[in-house]
Amino acid sequence: MTDATPLYELKGLSKRYMRGREATTIFDQLDMTISHGDFIAVMGPSGSGKTTLLNLLGGIDAPSSGEVRFEGARIDNLGQGQLAKWRAANVGFIFQFYNLMPTLTAAQNVEMPLLLTKLSAGERKKRVKTALDIVGISDRAGHRPRQLSGGQQQRVAIARAIVADPKVLLADEPTGDLDRATADEILQTLQLLNKDMGKTIIMVTHDPAAAKYARRELHLDKGRFVEKELA
Amino acid sequence: MNDLTLVRKNLFRKKLRAVLLMVSILIAFLIFGVLGAVQNAFSFGVNTAAQERLVTVNRVNFTVPLPYAYWGRIQQVDGVRDVAPASWFGGYYQQPQNFIQAFAVDPASYLAVYPEMVVPADQRAAFIEGRTCALAGRALATQYGWSVGDRIPLMSNIWRQTDGSEAWDLDICGVFDDLEGTYPTNYLIFHYDYFNESLAYGRDSFHWMTLTTVDPARNDEVSQAIDELFANSRAETATSTEAAFNAAFMEQFGNIGLILGLVVSAAFATILMIVGTTMVMAVNERTKEIAVMKTLGFPAPRIFRMVLGESLLLSLLGGLIGLGLAWLAVSGAGAAMAGVMPGIALTTPTMLTALGLMLVFGLVTGLLPAMNAMRVRIALALGKI
Numbered sequence: 001m002t003d004a005t006p007l008y009e010l011k012g013l014s015k016r017y018m019r020g021r022e023a024t025t026i027f028d029q030l031d032m033t034i035s036h037g038d039f040i041a042v043m044g045p046s047g048s049g050k051t052t053l054l055n056l057l058g059g060i061d062a063p064s065s066g067e068v069r070f071e072g073a074r075i076d077n078l079g080q081g082q083l084a085k086w087r088a089a090n091v092g093f094i095f096q097f098y099n100l101m102p103t104l105t106a107a108q109n110v111e112m113p114l115l116l117t118k119l120s121a122g123e124r125k126k127r128v129k130t131a132l133d134i135v136g137i138s139d140r141a142g143h144r145p146r147q148l149s150g151g152q153q154q155r156v157a158i159a160r161a162i163v164a165d166p167k168v169l170l171a172d173e174p175t176g177d178l179d180r181a182t183a184d185e186i187l188q189t190l191q192l193l194n195k196d197m198g199k200t201i202i203m204v205t206h207d208p209a210a211a212k213y214a215r216r217e218l219h220l221d222k223g224r225f226v227e228k229e230l231a
Numbered sequence: 232m233n234d235l236t237l238v239r240k241n242l243f244r245k246k247l248r249a250v251l252l253m254v255s256i257l258i259a260f261l262i263f264g265v266l267g268a269v270q271n272a273f274s275f276g277v278n279t280a281a282q283e284r285l286v287t288v289n290r291v292n293f294t295v296p297l298p299y300a301y302w303g304r305i306q307q308v309d310g311v312r313d314v315a316p317a318s319w320f321g322g323y324y325q326q327p328q329n330f331i332q333a334f335a336v337d338p339a340s341y342l343a344v345y346p347e348m349v350v351p352a353d354q355r356a357a358f359i360e361g362r363t364c365a366l367a368g369r370a371l372a373t374q375y376g377w378s379v380g381d382r383i384p385l386m387s388n389i390w391r392q393t394d395g396s397e398a399w400d401l402d403i404c405g406v407f408d409d410l411e412g413t414y415p416t417n418y419l420i421f422h423y424d425y426f427n428e429s430l431a432y433g434r435d436s437f438h439w440m441t442l443t444t445v446d447p448a449r450n451d452e453v454s455q456a457i458d459e460l461f462a463n464s465r466a467e468t469a470t471s472t473e474a475a476f477n478a479a480f481m482e483q484f485g486n487i488g489l490i491l492g493l494v495v496s497a498a499f500a501t502i503l504m505i506v507g508t509t510m511v512m513a514v515n516e517r518t519k520e521i522a523v524m525k526t527l528g529f530p531a532p533r534i535f536r537m538v539l540g541e542s543l544l545l546s547l548l549g550g551l552i553g554l555g556l557a558w559l560a561v562s563g564a565g566a567a568m569a570g571v572m573p574g575i576a577l578t579t580p581t582m583l584t585a586l587g588l589m590l591v592f593g594l595v596t597g598l599l600p601a602m603n604a605m606r607v608r609i610a611l612a613l614g615k616i
Contacts, residue, residue, distance in 0.1 A: 055609075055610050058526070060525075060526055060609040060610050060613075061609075061610045080530075080531060081530050081531070081532075084525065084528045084529065084530045084531070085528065085530070086528075087526065087527070087528045088527065088528025088529075089528070093526050093527070095523075095613070099519065099520075099523045099613075101520055101523075102244070102520075103240040103241060103244045104232075104237075104240060108232050108236075111232050112524070112527055113527050113528065115232070115233065115234070115529075116527070116528050116529065124232075160527075
């Protein structure tokens with residue numbers, strides 16, 4: 001891989017589902033390139049395939065045809081075990097409804113991806129503290145999710161996404177369940193992670209105000225991209 | 232934090248459910264432990280039977296007596312060393328519910344045939360010499376508070392004396408022990424002559440004769456010779472090893488092993504279904520969390536192991552507590568029932584079997600939910616398709 005190699009490269013990507021006896025095409029022959037350090041807001045109407053695209057980029061769904069390349073290497077043809085390893089090493093996920101483990105504390109939730117590494121318990125503890133510090137929630141490290149507000153839970157989820165130092169963050173409606181002020185705080189955190197820490201972020205959102213925090217917007221409609229440069 | 236932390240936290244996420252499941256498993260292993268100890272008590276006589284001892288009874292069954300004269304004739308059989316005749320007395324002490332296992336025996340030959348009975352020399356001599364003397368086992372003597380020198384009336388609900396009395400007054404001349412803990416001390420023996428001379432009926436007969444041979448290798452030959460000796464007589468004999476005789480005796484109560492096995496199996500099958508179904512439901516409730524773990528990069532086999540680990544942990548916790556309670560119950564009952572049911576104990580093989588069953592139980596109840604967890608499709612579980 002050279003510096004010129006894009007982070008993601010999608011070639012002729014198609015995704016079709018069978019709904020009953022009827023085949024539904026989400027998108028067809030989609031081409032796209034995403035560079036290191038990008039911050040993309042993927043927008044579009046419901047059912048346009050935004051989340052499906054995110055799933056394909058995260059290796060949790062497989063395309064019907066076409067290629068998904070990550071740093072030059074295909075990931076669409078990897079087995080489940082290889083994909084799990086690849087995700088653990090390269091991708092951080094942020095969900096709309098946080099998806100934290102209810103039985104674990106904030107710190108333990110953040111530590112989960114590190115259980116897949118060979119780091120010592122001490123090193124894991126340091127990394128968890130750093131991640132919680134970055135998102136500004138270290139004072140809630142010992143709290144369980146139900147003891148945290150929505151914004152605080154999403155901060156924990158972001159800390160969990162970044163703790164293993166992945167190359168890309170995939171965020172699916174990260175502010176969809178939050179009020180405006182909290183949403184802005186979360187988006188500022190994501191912007192900080194992109195600008196200061198160089199994390200590539202691909203964020204699916206319905207919210208035009210949220211999309212403005214990204215470097216560029218991709219509008220997905222009828223299986224095609226329409227791009228708009230921001231900032 | 233490690234995988235075990237996750238297993239533990241997932242297992243106890245709903246504490247009441249986990250505790251109830253654990254109590255179900257606990258009950259299964261409590262039943263297993265207690266019935267295992269009871270079965271051990273029933274097979275105690277078989278397990279403690281000496282290899283070289285043989286028992287001769289009436290071919291009809293052991294309740295039909297053999298003539299007194301057979302004692303002397305069997306002593307003449309080549310290969311026989313000692314012969315000890317005995318009659319079943321049954322009996323009770325003070326109240327009919329105080330059942331006493333008592334045999335009328337020839338003292339010297341009985342002690343010769345049973346060297347496991349440890350009796351102080353003076354008590355041994357006193358017992359052999361005294362016509363009304365009895366030798367009580369330690370467990371029986373402890374149960375009724377008897378000591379050497381006591382005189383006790385032993386009642387019979389089978390036999391009667393010529394004067395109409397059903398009580399034989401016996402002097403406790405000795406108490407026998409078993410130093411190795413492998414021989415029952417829950418019974419009493421007394422002089423056959425004293426018993427026989429006062430009988431209103433059924434005189435000059437025995438119920439069985441226990442004998443030793445000069446060489447255990449000759450047991451088959453000696454057995455055959457004895458039974459041939461009395462073939463076509465009015466009281467034909469059947470000679471077998473002591474272990475076989477004891478096993479046949481216990482079979483009077485039915486196939487104890489089968490009955491206990493069925494009870495335990497029924498308990499296990501019921502609890503297995505309850506725990507298995509609950510585990511499947513408990514893991515189904517967490518489908519989304521499992522999908523998140525897979526999204527983070529947890530491989531499917533690791534998730535399989537973690538879910539299986541939950542059911543194993545549940546099974547081991549419930550099982551070990553149940554077995555511990557069984558041990559406490561059996562230890563308490565063992566002391567109280569030593570006189571009635573010797574050998575009631577939770578043995579190492581029973582405990583190892585229980586441990587094996589716990590592992591099997593955990594694997595069986597965890598297999599389906601673990602496979603379901605392993606097969607969770609991330610996109611589907613997260614509701615993204």
